[in-house]
Amino acid sequence: MKRGRPQGASVRLIVTITAPLPRLFAHRLECHWTTLTAGPDGLLVGFRDAPSELIPWQDLAGASHVHTGAVFHRLAFDGKPMLRWVGRWHRHFWGAFSQYLHQQHEPDFALQLQRIEAAVRQGYVRSSTWAKLQAQAAELLQHSDAALVQAPALPDLRYQRLGRIASGDLQLLQRYREHYLDRQQARHHTLFEKIERLPLTPSQQRACITLDDSNLVLAGAGSGKTSTLIGRAAYLIASGQAEPPDILLLAFGRQAANEMQQRLQQRLGIKLDATTFHALGQRVITAVEGRRPRISSLAEDDAKLGGWVARQFEVQLGAPEYLHLVSDYLLRFRLPAGSPFDFATENEHQRFLRTSGVRTLSEFADDSAGGAGEEMRSGAACVIADWLWSQGIDYRYRPAGIYSVGSVRVSEGNDSAENSVRPMLLAPDFYLPAQDICIDLVLFDQDEDTPAWIDPAAYQQALDALRHADAANGHHRIELRFHQQRDGSLIDDLARQFSLQGVVTQAKSDQQLLATLQESGQLQPLGDLLTQMLRCCRTLQPDAAELRDRIEASAEPQRLEMALGLLEPLHAAYRAQLAASDEIDFDDMISKALEYVEQGRFVSPWQHILVDEFQDISPLRARLIRALRDAVPGAALFAVGDDWQSIYRFTGSDVGLTTDFSGFFGPASISALDQTFRFNSSIGELASRFVLRNPAQLPKQLHSQTQVEAPAVSLLAHRSREPAKDPGVLERVLEAISQRLAAAGAASCTVMIMARNRFSLPDKVRLVQLQQRFDPLQLECRTLHAAKGCEADYAIILGLESGKYGFPAERSLDPILDALLPGGETYPHAEERRLFYVALTRARHRVYLAYNSARPSCFVTELIADEYPIEQQEFEPTR
Structure with missing residues (x-):
């Protein structure tokens, strides 16, 4: 050598x-x-x-x-x-x-x-x-x-x-x-020993000391993120790297800001202002303009904003052009584009249709055509029926008995009928007697594939037989495809083919259509959607080029473009309302503050910017933080959050700002808090493994202070339609918890009952009854979103079933809102999976999952099929 x-x-x-x-x-x-x-x-x-x-x-x-x-x-x-x-x-x-x-x-x-x-x-x-x-x-x-x-x-x-x-x-x-x-x-050993009641962990201490230009601390559930934020501020001051006025401590809510401010004052004697993003925006604008901006009441009251949009919508309906746009939009897009190709089995598709209420508009019209009020077997068929009715064309839906019967191999999604062969009526979807035209929704997609639950060869034979029967009977034939409902071409293609065949229509007036739409209750859902779209556009603040990009990237481009056309005059009226009253909303406040910082009109005094709950950040707020950091030479950003708990995309948050932190803020130091003080090792192992099935989530090890060997997540199977009211569900779980409490020799414990939707929870009367019966148990109910940040000894999760209102929700966001919000993800149920992680990690000792065994949640079936550490034998099987 x-x-x-x-x-x-x-x-x-x-x-x-x-x-x-x-x-x-x-x-x-x-x-x-x-x-x-x-x-x-x-x-x-x-x-x-x-x-x-x-x-x-x-x-x-x-x-x-x-x-x-x-x-x-x-x-x-x-x-x-x-x-x-x-x-x-x-x-x-x-x-x-x-x-x-x-x-x-x-x-x-x-x-x-x-x-x-x-x-x-x-x-x-x-x-x-x-x-x-x-x-x-x-x-x-x-x-x-x-x-x-x-x-x-x-x-x-x-x-x-x-x-x-x-x-x-x-x-x-x-x-x-x-x-x-x-x-x-x-x-600084002594400082870290006294910041909280217990000394900060080594990973918390190192996170407090790490001082890159941009710093991200991944704080898993129960790992002490607030303690780390407080420790960071205390360390900066104790080490002489900052004075209190040099530090900006940001939280999303006033309550969280007050809590951090009080803990710094009471435990360490540090007077440091913690503020919210809204208060920050207000401070920046006041410093530049010399007066405090007035906040519109529409920004502070969701119900008031919804009422204002409804009134403006009604005013706009008085304009013929706008009324025509509304009528055209609702005829095409009032129904969800739930294609048979979106489902693994026919049963799933039919369940979707039942919960969606797919019925024709003609049910509510005085001059309804034949087949009035029929329940359609698909959203696309209902769109066709509504359009035919609006054009004064009589039709018969799925006319039976006029052709012979064939058979198709169909997967119905249960063991007894898996890949069963059963009869399928060889008849068109629509028959127009006056025109002698058959209209058929062909079960082939753009790639000539059938839905997963239909055998393609057998279906092709049936379709060929149907075409032959139409030709033999001298019927004209029009074939359409399900994907045309989603891309918006369904009605246009049908109208074009009518024109080619010389069909004369007698279209109803927009006023007639309006009367039917009002009677059928279609205007209020549209008004609600436009209110949500207004919020999205205020949060996103896209320019024309960005809107065009979003339209082109949308799953339903024509629907989004038409909906934005309906929103445009409402948005203009909203901006005019703010200007006339000399007011701004919260999104204006962040946007204007960003503009002043980027223009150098606001001189930032902050050398250190500390942000709580960073996973909930929106792109506009992130730009404001970055601008404040870049405005001061040597300034540093310290963000604490957990991409595993990002569950507020519907408010404008973008989990990508956490998972790609360096991509937005530049080279950064990323550390993780590796110890949780809340849940035991069994809950932690299951929850971590579950959320990391999505490869986009940042991997991290989270060690539990409490180590256990046995599973700490129990399953209770039931077949109840309303488990919150069923004594065979909640009472059984609460009895099991009471027995565990007695075995541990404890006097009382806390129990959190959670569900995806509020209507899946016990009402106040039911909760009082349960509390009286199980007195040692301190019961509370929360939706899964409201449960974030809370904890209890035991947790019960209801509503674990498939379907529109199950968990995970089949579609948590309307595709239009999905296209207008930041941070879209491709992994199935990505945010719902994180929501389930949040729910699991609320419990210290044990989680009970009450699921419907007739239509179980895919999350529960995953836990069972993939052999997660779960307990399935705690309860006797239900009858």
Whole structure:
């Protein structure tokens, strides 16, 4: 093994080479030298027609350049002729040449490394600092290496260290940082011991000390995020890196802000203002404009905003153009585009249709056509029926008995009928007697595939037979596809084919359609949707180009474009209302504050920005934070959140700002709190494994303080339609909890009853009855969203069934709202999966999952099928 020479040792080699060209060609080819000798004193050059010349190494170190070639190299010196035709095969000469020049640069290496390591010792090495040090080291090495043909054979340790810095060696960077963290942990040991009732964990302490330009702390459920935020503020002040006025502590709610402010004051005697984003926006605007902005009551009261939109909507309906747009939109898109292709079994599809209430509009019209009020077997069929009725065309829906009967292999989604062969009526979806036209919704998609639950070959045979029967009976035939309801072309294609076949229609007036739409209750849901769209657009604040991009990327582009057309005059009226009353809403406040910060009109006093619940951040708020950080040289962002608990996309939050934190805020230090103080190891193992099935979630280890061996999640199967009212569900679980309480010798415990939807929870009367019967149990009910941030000894989760109102919800957001909100995800039920994680992690000791065994939630079937650590034998099977 070769050893490097000790630092400070000198090279003593002497190597001489001769010119490779004969004297005859030397002058012609500009080879003026005869010998080159690399020795301790310098480079001795022997010339053909002049005395030899010694060039000291110290002169060559900063003035020589080597131009390499495939066979020969050239040496260039400031103020001297270039030495050409120096063969690259003279390895010993070039080795000595490089070693002597390297030795001349060693003092610079030592000085530069000393400066760099002095900078490193001053604090945590930030990403921006590391980039500057990297550039400095690279510049020095590039300057020195310009004179070298090959790396020095005996480089000193300082040269090697500079090389690692210049290359951005992350291991070296981490070593510098770890050294600083260790020193600071030891220095501020007493502080970290007293911040909370219990000392901060090592991971909490290191998170408090880490001081990059941008810092993200991933705080799992129950891992002490608030303690870490308080610890960060206390550490910055105790270490002399900040004074209280230098720190901006941001929370999403006034209650959370007050809690942190009080804990800092009471435990540490630190007076530090904690504020909300809205209060921050108000402060920025007040500082710039000299007066406090007035907040519109429409921004503070959802019901008031909904009422205002409803009144404006009614006013707009008085305009013929707007009324026509509304009528056209509702005829096309009043129903969810639930195609048979969206479901794994026919039973699932039929259950979706039953819960969606797919019935024709003609039920509510005085002059209804035949088939009035029929229940349709698909949303697309209902759209066709409504349009035919609106055009005054009589139709028969799925006319029976006019053709022969065939059979199709169908998967019904249960063991007894899996892939069963059963009759299928060979009849068109619609028959128009006056026109002798058959209209059929063909069960093929764009790729000529059938739904998953229909055998394609058998269906093709049935379809061919139907086409043959139509032709044999002389019927005209129109074929449409289910995907046309989603892309908006269904009615247009039908109208086009009617025109080709010369069908004359007698369209109802928009006023007639309006009367039917009002009678059928279709206007209120549209008004509610427009209210939600208004909120989304206020939160997102997209420009025209972004809206166009969102329309093109939407699953239902025509529906979104038409809905935005309906929203436009309402949005304009809203903006005019704010301007007339000299008011703003909360989204305006954030947007205007951002504008003032980016323009430099607001001078930020904050060197450190601390943000709570970062996973709930919206893009607009994130831009404001970034602008405040960038406005102050050396300012740092410290964000605490948990991407596993991001469940508020419907309010505008974007989980991608957490999962791709560095992508938005630049190079960052990301750490995780690895210990939870709430739930036991069994709950933690199950919940972590479950949420990490989505590969987009950031992986982290969360260790529980309480270790248990047995499963701590129990399943209770039932077949009740209303488990919250069924004594065979809640009472059984509460009795089991009471028995566990008695066995533990405890006097009381807390129990949180949760569900995805409020109507799935016990009402107040029922809760009082349960409380009276199970007095030692302190019961409370919360929706899953409202349960975030809460905890109890035991948790019961209701509503675990499939379906529109089950959990996970089949569609938690309308596709229009989904297209207008940030942070769309491709993983199935991504946010609902995180919501289930939140629910599981509310309990300290045990979670009870009450699920409907007739139509179980896919989350429960996953727990069972994939053998998660669950208890299935705690309860006797229900009858």
